[in-house]
Amino acid sequence: MDISVVVPLYNEAESLPELAAWIERVMTEHGYSYEVLFVNDGSTDGSWKVIEQLHAANACMKGVNFRRNYGKSPALNTGFARAQGDVVITMDADLQDSPDEIPELYRMIKEEGYDLVSGWKKKRYDPLSKTLPTKLFNATARCVSGIKNLHDFNCGLKAYRSEVVKHIEVYGDMHRYVPYLAKVAGFTRIGEKVVQHQARKYGSSKFGLDRFVNGYLDLLTLWFQAKFGVKPMHFFGLLGSLMFLIGFIAVIVVGALKLYNMYHNHPYTLVTNSPYFYLALTAMILGTQLFLTGFLGELITRHAPDRNHYEISSELM
Ligand code: UDP
Ligand code: MG
Numbered sequence: 145m146d147i148s149v150v151v152p153l154y155n156e157a158e159s160l161p162e163l164a165a166w167i168e169r170v171m172t173e174h175g176y177s178y179e180v181l182f183v184n185d186g187s188t189d190g191s192w193k194v195i196e197q198l199h200a201a202n203a204c205m206k207g208v209n210f211r212r213n214y215g216k217s218p219a220l221n222t223g224f225a226r227a228q229g230d231v232v233i234t235m236d237a238d239l240q241d242s243p244d245e246i247p248e249l250y251r252m253i254k255e256e257g258y259d260l261v262s263g264w265k266k267k268r269y270d271p272l273s274k275t276l277p278t279k280l281f282n283a284t285a286r287c288v289s290g291i292k293n294l295h296d297f298n299c300g301l302k303a304y305r306s307e308v309v310k311h312i313e314v315y316g317d318m319h320r321y322v323p324y325l326a327k328v329a330g331f332t333r334i335g336e337k338v339v340q341h342q343a344r345k346y347g348s349s350k351f352g353l354d355r356f357v358n359g360y361l362d363l364l365t366l367w368f369q370a371k372f373g374v375k376p377m378h379f380f381g382l383l384g385s386l387m388f389l390i391g392f393i394a395v396i397v398v399g400a401l402k403l404y405n406m407y408h409n410h411p412y413t414l415v416t417n418s419p420y421f422y423l424a425l426t427a428m429i430l431g432t433q434l435f436l437t438g439f440l441g442e443l444i445t446r447h448a449p450d451r452n453h454y455e456i457s458s459e460l461m
Contacts, residue, residue, distance in 0.1 A: 146176040147250060148229030148306075152219030153237035154185040158346035160194045160237065164205055167243045171204075174247050180205050181223045182237070186213035216350075217319040224309035230254075232309045236300035238347060240269075242340045249303035252335060259308050259331035262294055262323055263301035269343035277356045284360065288367050289324040294336055297323060298359075301339050305331075311455060320359050321366055328370045330455040374451050376441025380434045388431025394424035 149167055153160070164180065171178045182195045184207060195207040208222055220234060231253045235241045245263065252261045268275050278298070285297045298320045312325045323334050372379040398421050405412035415421050445451055 145229045147178040148227035148232045149180045150223030150234045152183045155187045155189045156237040157189045157191040159239045164198045170243045182207040183219040183223045184209045185219040186210045217314045221314040232304045241301040245339045258335040259333045261303045261335045263299035263339035264296040265341035266338045377438040380438030384431045384434030391424045391427030
């Protein structure tokens with residue numbers, strides 16, 4: 145099969161028939177063999193009924209029905225696991241992404257050798273309250289992930305070589321960082337294509353401004369996992385040692401200063417009267433705790449089932 149289109153959706157019943165017809169038109173025009181995987185993320189508006197009708201009319205329209213709402217990432221992950229096409233394309237269900245982009249995305253993966261091509265909604269039809277924070281979000285993501293050439297991490301329209309989606313796990317709210325996940329898994333040929341974007345026609349956006357707070361926290365998590373996932377002591381040990389050392393030196397200085405003053409009969413007070421004494425004490429306690437956290441982290445990763453999981457692309461034995 146040439147193409148699998150994975151469509152995560154939550155309460156998008158009005159958009160679905162239009163989207164399905166549009167995808168079908170593009171696919172038949174270009175003669176692709178294809179499937180469309182609608183992953184219904186616990187919709188309450190009869191979206192599943194619509195998907196059943198679409199499936200009855202055209203067997204290429206397939207569906208997975210979640211019993212409750214889990215989120216976009218779990219929906220994508222489920223679609224990825226089931227996708228059979230050589231190229232997997234993800235697309236939002238709200239008609240904001242245009243199926244007309246499919247042929248070019250497919251070509252870029254097949255002919256230009258990209259592992260992943262991400263859409264870039266260069267001209268957006270979203271409220272300013274969303275586009276402005278998005279700019280900041282993308283700049284941060286570029287910087288942390290080291291994928292310098294992407295302008296729009298969170299674009300719903302993306303194309304993947306089949307291998308890529310079979311080797312990454314999208315969970316929680318990590319759909320914002322699939323290119324980063326792919327990079328961590330060793331797929332580094334990541335490209336970008338400017339795509340058309342439309343204003344939402346039916347229904348409403350499912351994400352509020354909290355996406356930027358959560359997105360930022362998720363980015364930190366990914367960064368930490370990619371860098372220190374199996375060696376947490378390298379992170380906590382260094383921080384803890386530094387902290388402890390600063391505290392220790394400060395305590396020595398505070399103590400030595402008092403001894404010096406005593407010895408030379410200068411006026412002196414209790415060391416506990418000095419604010420530096422308390423700062424030093426706190427630094428030493430924090431340092432010890434960070435260090436212990438490192439040890440605990442090491443014990444935990446020692447038992448992680450995938451601590452010795454490596455992405456191997458080929459072998460000669
Ligand atoms: N979506 C989903 N589960 C959720 C929230 C959203 O599957 O819990 C789907 C939604 O139906 C849409 C896509 O994810 O197909 C993107 O959502 P939305 O259009 O609301 O996001 P925005 O365009 O505002 O970024
Ligand atoms: Mg949308």
